[in-house]
Amino acid sequence: xxxxxxxxxxxxxxxxxxxxxxxxxxxxxxxxxxxxxxxxxxxxxxxxxxxxxxxxxxxxxxxxxxxxxxxxxxxxxxxxxxxxxxxxxxxxxxxxxxxxxxxxxxxxxxxxxxxxxxxxxxxxxxxxxxxxxxxxxxxxxxxxxxxxxxxxxxxxxxxxxxxxxxxxxxxxxxxxxxxxxxxxxxxxxxxxxxxxxxxxxxxxxxxxxxxxxxxxxxxxxxxxxxxxxxxxxxxxxxxxxxxxxxxxxxxxxxxxxxxxxxxxxxxxxxxxxxxxxxxxxxxxxxxxxxxxxxxxxxxxxxxxxxxxxxxxxxxxxxxxxxxxxxxxxxxxxxxxxxxxxxxxxxxxxxxxxxxxxxxxxxxxxxxxxxxxxxxxxxxxxxxxxxxxxxxxxxxxxxxxxxxxxxxxxxxxxxxxxxxxxx
Amino acid sequence: xxxxxxxxxxxxxxxxxxxxxxxxxxxxxxxxxxxxxxxxxxxxxxxxxxxxxxxxxxxxxxxxxxxxxxxxxxxxxxxxxxxxxxxxxxxxxxxxxxxxxxxxxxxxxxxxxxxxxxxxxxxxxxxxxxxxxxxxxxxxxxxxxxxxxxxxxxxxxxxxxxxxxxxxxxxxxxxxxxxxxxxxxxxxxxxxxxxxxxxxxxxxxxxxxxxxxxxxxxxxxxxxxxxxxxxxxxxxxxxxxxxxxxxxxxxxxx
Numbered sequence: 322x323x324x325x326x327x328x329x330x331x332x333x334x335x336x337x338x339x340x341x342x343x344x345x346x347x348x349x350x351x352x353x354x355x356x357x358x359x360x361x362x363x364x365x366x367x368x369x370x371x372x373x374x375x376x377x378x379x380x381x382x383x384x385x386x387x388x389x390x391x392x393x394x395x396x397x398x399x400x401x402x403x404x405x406x407x408x409x410x411x412x413x414x415x416x417x418x419x420x421x422x423x424x425x426x427x428x429x430x431x432x433x434x435x436x437x438x439x440x441x442x443x444x445x446x447x448x449x450x451x452x453x454x455x456x457x458x459x460x461x462x463x464x465x466x467x468x469x470x471x472x473x474x475x476x477x478x479x480x481x482x483x484x485x486x487x488x489x490x491x492x493x494x495x496x497x498x499x500x501x502x503x504x505x506x507x508x509x510x511x512x513x514x515x516x517x518x519x520x521x522x523x524x525x526x527x528x529x530x531x532x533x534x535x536x537x538x539x540x541x542x543x544x545x546x547x548x549x550x551x552x553x554x555x556x557x558x559x560x561x562x563x564x565x566x567x568x569x570x571x572x573x574x575x576x577x578x579x580x581x582x583x584x585x586x587x588x589x590x591x592x593x594x595x596x597x598x599x600x601x602x603x604x605x606x607x608x609x610x611x612x613x614x615x616x617x618x619x620x621x622x623x624x625x626x627x628x629x630x631x632x633x634x635x636x637x638x639x640x641x642x643x644x645x646x647x648x649x650x651x652x653x654x655x656x657x658x659x660x661x662x663x664x665x666x667x668x669x670x671x672x673x674x675x676x677x678x679x680x681x682x683x684x685x686x687x688x689x690x691x692x693x694x695x696x697x698x699x700x701x702x703x704x705x706x707x708x709x710x711x712x713x714x715x716x717x718x719x720x721x722x723x724x725x726x727x728x729x730x731x732x733x734x735x736x737x738x739x740x741x742x743x
Numbered sequence: 744x745x746x747x748x749x750x751x752x753x754x755x756x757x758x759x760x761x762x763x764x765x766x767x768x769x770x771x772x773x774x775x776x777x778x779x780x781x782x783x784x785x786x787x788x789x790x791x792x793x794x795x796x797x798x799x800x801x802x803x804x805x806x807x808x809x810x811x812x813x814x815x816x817x818x819x820x821x822x823x824x825x826x827x828x829x830x831x832x833x834x835x836x837x838x839x840x841x842x843x844x845x846x847x848x849x850x851x852x853x854x855x856x857x858x859x860x861x862x863x864x865x866x867x868x869x870x871x872x873x874x875x876x877x878x879x880x881x882x883x884x885x886x887x888x889x890x891x892x893x894x895x896x897x898x899x900x901x902x903x904x905x906x907x908x909x910x911x912x913x914x915x916x917x918x919x920x921x922x923x924x925x926x927x928x929x930x931x932x933x934x935x936x937x938x939x940x941x942x943x944x945x946x947x948x949x950x951x952x953x954x955x956x957x958x959x960x961x962x963x964x965x966x967x968x969x970x971x972x973x974x975x976x977x978x979x980x981x982x983x984x985x986x987x988x989x990x991x992x993x994x995x996x997x
Contacts (some may be wrong), residue, residue, distance in 0.1 A: 611798060625798055626794075
């Protein structure tokens, strides 16, 4: 198989101008991977800076409620900056140091990857520019605020659908112009080789810890592991700990948006082969865009479609080539959760366990809640809580139609309306 | 006659050839039709027809917007093929398709190239398809006698250029500088060294693109390249002054 391919998926479809940059990146990555000191440096950094190992929490109330498998939650929300994104960016930060570059750029959907990258840049002393779809800038203002305060320049992307895919294109354009000084910190296990391999390598720390922790806490492997899937980095992170354990079922949960037949969702693999759009073809089909081959939400001409999810971080046209391969081989089962189901699961997780999953992570909770009761009480399942929900306060409060929150925002608006910003 | 031979023959009468670019269906096929007629009448030797794609990663803001607006207006790949057939029947200069790989991949690479040949297009520029990923494409181009135009960049090593040249036909598209389409390019000593490296790597004619927007730019390329590529500049011109402005602009370029 060609390097960078996972079954039928992956590859490096990059413009010639970036060929040399990718060659160098590949060389540095391969060298770092072969250097045990590099991985030790990474683990030490994550321990001292990012609360690793993150705990595996037994959700006792939820377990009692569903009456089946013991529900464990892998707490990636407790990473510094509030999501698993920290694992990847700190790893790439160490690589950037090794490469001797001084500037980093990134794209971000929900903003978590942007905040994590801006944080990493501040710590390592890199200059930092973050590309973010204009629509996501509006949805995720708190994260934009933090990125700017951390010293990054946030560039709202007004092209296309003004979401993650467009931010990725803009980041590539910047990189093409500034490749000597700049590293593109890809946020997920997508894009041209070696990005999927590199991001998956840093994220495998989640699965390695989780396996050790569940064996210690429960004495056996989990029956199932649930993770939400946008690009797929938290899923690949935790799944890698259990890939070789065939008895562990791996379940990915995509964004079902307003439903798989609504045309307003971001499910690539879960929507196949059950749904077809108005053209009579499945919503997602094999394609090549943004530098790699995978299943894309596209029309029959090969134009990418608009996607929708209440969770900005899952609102993406493609999916990791690694997950496409695992799905095709039957190793990962793909499902989808709707926006409505996500809000219900979020509320239940908050009220039962006192934890606030990110809207993205709440997708994994939906599927786990649907299935926990059908498993035996001796078994265990793990939900990967990829991030915390604080960032989503505006979206969540809006979805819950919370009256006192609305009043608070209205009053704040009036207050700001009266005082000129000085 | 092969595309390479045709370029060499045209070059015998001219100090430099002009290749222009437009995005199909932007702002409309009717405007495309008029712009192309004016370009041909003004003596343009080769025209690149870009089939719009939703993720044109190698293009700058002007062409990006043109791609998106064309798609938003409902332009389909089938219409682009039909329009190309009309143009090649009407005008006696070589036309090329420029697009991204997914358009071919989704259509079926073999089918698309058979169709491209049928509509009379002479070659293709696919910026996101390096030869390492393009085995099927390169084989089908050979089969259908289409020129798979390869791209050199200032960052390409001598070894890389030699490899690319081995897969190319028609001419080599030399990206004048780092960055995407549509921004200024400076022609300095470094540029001359780059062109000299391109020349050493291939016997094919050289086309230089990215940032060529006026007579002075074209003048600078005389004696260095066979073809000057005018891309974003024409789109901007048509947007600002309408298709009628194309004649004077093209005639004034050399």
